[in-house]
Amino acid sequence: MREERPRELRPPREPRRRVRERQWPAYVFLSPWMIGAGVLTLVPMAVSLYLSFTDYNLLEPPHWVGLRNYTEMLTEDPRYWRSVGTTLLYVVVAVPLKLALALGAAMLLKNLGQGRAFYRSAFYAPSLLGASMSIALVWRALFNDGGSVSHVLGWVGIDTGGWVGDPDLAVFAVVLLSVWQFGAPMVIFLAGLQQISPDLYEAAELDGAGRWRRFVSITVPMLSPVVFFNLVLEMIQSFQVFTPAFAISSGDGGPADSINFYTLYLYERGFSASHMGYAAAMAWLLLIAIAAITAVLFRTSRSWVFYADEEGR
Known part of the structure; x- marks a missing residue:
């Protein structure tokens, strides 16, 4: 006979x-x-969401038009696709440069003995000031024709002229303004670096690993969750860049729509052209795009983000 187990x-x-x-x-x-x-x-x-399916000019009641805003945007508006391309170029260039500079500065501060607090505050200050309109206007003056940047480059034999008026260089002026604001991810990187055990570096050094090998084999894997966190935040913020482009281009995205970023074109269609329904449709497509890219990053993170307290990652 089978023994009956006592009921829990x-x-x-x-x-x-x-x-x-x-x-x-x-x-x-x-x-x-x-x-x-x-x-x-x-x-x-x-x-x-409701307005994205309407024709709304801010003065008259919205008029339902169905998917017309979306079809016009995707099939009949070349400026929309130029704004998408300009924004993607900005994201692809600015985000890696900003994260690389932030990581480099964090590693320097980690090994710094005295003055770490001062330099950390000094490097973080541009993140507080860089998003303001006043700094963007100063940046425009620096990179304008006859500005300080063109003079300095001219002294070393590089004659680029004013970046703001050059369709090929204007977007990189905005990129440099974004990269200059590396303080916020730097502080997060610094916190992550301080959590890595020094014993790992000592053991690797005893095994003959050089600085580059220790960086690749220890720092990068142990810091990968922080890299992922900063990557997601910076990517989302970069897709929504507005103030620098508005100030540097005087609000029109010029020259030749070279810095007509997505949000700047959205602002132009919504408030300058009074097509608020079209602007709402643009906003929802931006939300969907950011959500999709974020989902892809989370999905692919399983193959390159490693957590010390989880096995098999």
Whole structure:
């Protein structure tokens, strides 16, 4: 005869009424955030989604047009596709350069003895100031025809003229402004570097590993979660760049639409041309694109992001 196993004694399930009574204080404290998220985020998103299917000029009531805004955008608007290409170029160039500079500065600060706090604050300051309109206008003056950059390059025999007025160089002026603001990812990289055990570097050095081998085999794998975090944040921010392009191009995306980024063109169609329905459709396509790229990054991260507390990663 089979022996009957003793039944596991489980604690009695708490009545739902008592559970709700214990949970209501949490909902009370969360209610300001929930109301703010609904009123300031969810409701505007729903309204913008509705407007994306309408012809709306900000003065007259919206008129339902279905998918016309989307079809016009994808098939009849060459400036839209130029803005997409310009934005992609900016993201592909600016994000890797910014992360590389931030990682390099973080590694220098990690090995710095005295003055680390001062240099960390000095390197972080551009991240606080760089997004302002005043800094963008100063940047425009530096890279304009006859500005300081053209003079300095002229002294070393490189005659580029004003970058702002050159369709081939204007976008790189905006890229340099973004790269200059490497302070925020640098601080995150520095925090990640300080979490790597020095014992790993000592053991590798005893085995004869040089600096480059220690960087590739220890620093990069151990820092990969931080690299992934910074990559996702910087990618999302780069797709939404607006202020530098608006200030440097005087709001028209020139010269020859060379810095007419996606958000700048969205602003132009929505507020300058009063096609708010078209601008809402552009905003939703941008949201979908960012969500898709972010999902791809999360999916591919399984093959190159390694976590010390998880096996098989």
